[in-house]
Amino acid sequence: MSTFVIIVLAATLVLILDAWLVRRDGYGRRPAPRSHESWSLGNLPSAPYGTPR
Numbered sequence: 001m002s003t004f005v006i007i008v009l010a011a012t013l014v015l016i017l018d019a020w021l022v023r024r025d026g027y028g029r030r031p032a033p034r035s036h037e038s039w040s041l042g043n044l045p046s047a048p049y050g051t052p053r
Helices: 002-025
Strands: none
């Protein structure tokens, strides 16, 4: 019986930590919609390279 409780607690802890880490990392969040169309001038983009597109 005590082994079962330990396994259930460990599994619960893993699920909570997994959900916390995913939320902390930002996965599952969508960026706000763009208010204007993208543009480019030669090789220059309309947004910084580090910005998700």
